[in-house]
Amino acid sequence: MFNIDNIRKDFPILSRKVHGKPLVYLDNGATSQTPIQVIDAIVDYYSNYNANIHRGVHTLSQEATDKYEEARHKIQHHFNAKHAHEIIMTSGTTESINLVAHGFASLLKKDDEIIVSALEHHSNIVPWQMLCEKTGAILRVIPMNDSGELVMSAYDNLLSDKTKLVFVNHISNALGTINPIEKIIKKAHQVGAAVLIDGAQACPHVKPDVQALDADFYVASAHKMCGPTGVGMLYGKESWLNKLPPYQGGGEMIAEVTFEKTTYADLPHKFEAGTPNICGGIAFGAAIDYLNSIGFDNIASYEHELLEYASKKLLEIEGLKIYGPKLSHKTSVISFNLEGIHPYDVGTILDKLGIAVRTGHHCAQPIMAYFKIPGTIRASFAFYNTKEEVDILVEGVKKAKMMLS
Structure with a gap:
């Protein structure tokens, strides 16, 4: 059974705080987090x-x-x-x-x-x-x-x-x-x-x-x-x-x-x-x-549910644009911008709220050149993320928009 609460317990870092806020880690496209089972394997090697x-x-x-x-x-x-x-x-x-x-x-x-x-x-x-x-x-x-x-x-x-x-x-x-x-x-x-x-x-x-x-x-x-x-x-x-x-x-x-x-x-x-x-x-x-x-069928199904939910919630924000194909042709990555606001500025505010996203060209400058933009804000989801974290992201983006507009 896919139990998100039990899965999250496997990842010690998800319980930490950043700037006094619970960590919302949405930079999985850059690197995923490490479960205790893998950490134990590392410790076992060097210990034994x-x-x-x-x-x-x-x-x-x-x-x-x-x-x-x-x-x-x-x-x-x-x-x-x-x-x-x-x-x-x-x-x-x-x-x-x-x-x-x-x-x-x-x-x-x-x-x-x-x-x-x-x-x-x-x-x-x-x-x-x-x-x-x-x-x-x-x-x-x-x-x-x-x-x-x-x-x-x-x-x-x-x-x-x-x-x-x-x-x-x-x-x-x-x-x-x-x-x-x-x-x-x-x-x-x-x-x-x-x-x-x-x-x-x-x-x-x-x-x-x-x-x-x-x-x-x-x-x-x-x-x-x-x-x-x-x-x-x-x-x-x-x-x-x-x-x-x-x-x-x-x-x-x-x-x-x-x-x-x-x-x-x-x-x-x-x-x-x-x-x-x-x-x-x-x-x-x-x-x-x-x-x-965990099972890759479970991972794919859960992450697509997160992708649909996050896309719907973010698109309710006026002036927000998502780049990339329709949901059936993509995985759990949302690359977006707020009209008239630099992605770096949004990412900086989100960090102060404990939300980790990636901003910039993501080592894919030809894509950014095609869209004639300096970069995007990228929220990339993993199977240990939750809809509650998506809600925190959405509220953070709204706050960043209010502060930077």
């Missing part, structure tokens, strides 16, 4: 079996290795990857994308084309621009429309036999738009292009099946999924990962080293140079266990 992994013969090392690889298998099963070695542990979505971009530098040639969408986070734009500068490949952009959705007919026109790679987010961090990634992947494969899906914003809300999607690469961060910061994953089809060269050199990623020649380890270790974030990886596995114990 803190050691380096894979190379030690002593008991602590073996225990840490077992727990770390167990977490890899949890991630594999959660995303339905065919093999555990298709899961590469990284520092997060950004490193995962950069790893793939680095690898494609050896596969692309001048005038090859790669396609990005207009809805991307900077982390899924800048690495590809750098790749184009390095290789002479050409970056093409799928445009967006006034509803904050991709123009799929334009995508069809961009695809050609020159297209080598397509990268798009599953869900927009700035608008909450759910992109039609199944269609995007299928159409790209028809011209022989690989596809990378940025799942950072999707994974807290849905349970992606990478085999059903037929994604070539899928990336995510633990800290969006009730896990710790500084750890994430890259899923890559075995065939693609074998084509890419190592991203970094060092310990763990080697098979044999001599001064004349080095040979590399098999997957996944080929891409995991150096001591990893062992505790983070183990805690990532614990976070996945926690989310699955």
Whole structure:
């Protein structure tokens, strides 16, 4: 049973106060909060079996290795990857994308084309621009429309036999738009292009099946999924990962080293140079266990209820505009502005009321440029938020409007 009161008890931070007011945390799009079950996993690691992994013969090392690889298998099963070695542990979505971009530098040639969408986070734009500068490949952009959705007919026109790679987010961090990634992947494969899906914003809300999607690469961060910061994953089809060269050199990623020649380890270790974030990886596995114990169908249903309620209440405020698609095409993100008022000023007042929202361009400046605005106020909801918190947000926005008008 989905019991919001019991769920909120799992998150110690939700009981604190900010500026003397109960915390209303609505910045889940930036990072989610961490339940006690994940915190306990972190404490357990450092208290009982803190050691380096894979190379030690002593008991602590073996225990840490077992727990770390167990977490890899949890991630594999959660995303339905065919093999555990298709899961590469990284520092997060950004490193995962950069790893793939680095690898494609050896596969692309001048005038090859790669396609990005207009809805991307900077982390899924800048690495590809750098790749184009390095290789002479050409970056093409799928445009967006006034509803904050991709123009799929334009995508069809961009695809050609020159297209080598397509990268798009599953869900927009700035608008909450759910992109039609199944269609995007299928159409790209028809011209022989690989596809990378940025799942950072999707994974807290849905349970992606990478085999059903037929994604070539899928990336995510633990800290969006009730896990710790500084750890994430890259899923890559075995065939693609074998084509890419190592991203970094060092310990763990080697098979044999001599001064004349080095040979590399098999997957996944080929891409995991150096001591990893062992505790983070183990805690990532614990976070996945926690989310699955809640149930993603329960999460999706409850968050959509919050989204509908909050959208209705906010739109009752005169001069408030919400950016993005209709509710059936988005997840629990509301990106909005008050007419004639800078979003930063609204966010500052909301903070004084204990309400945490994100203001600015959300690392998605092309979206803001399209709408000709400096940024938005973004309220992003999680399954541990409540309608009562929505009411507090609405009253806070009304107060900010009164003070700033």
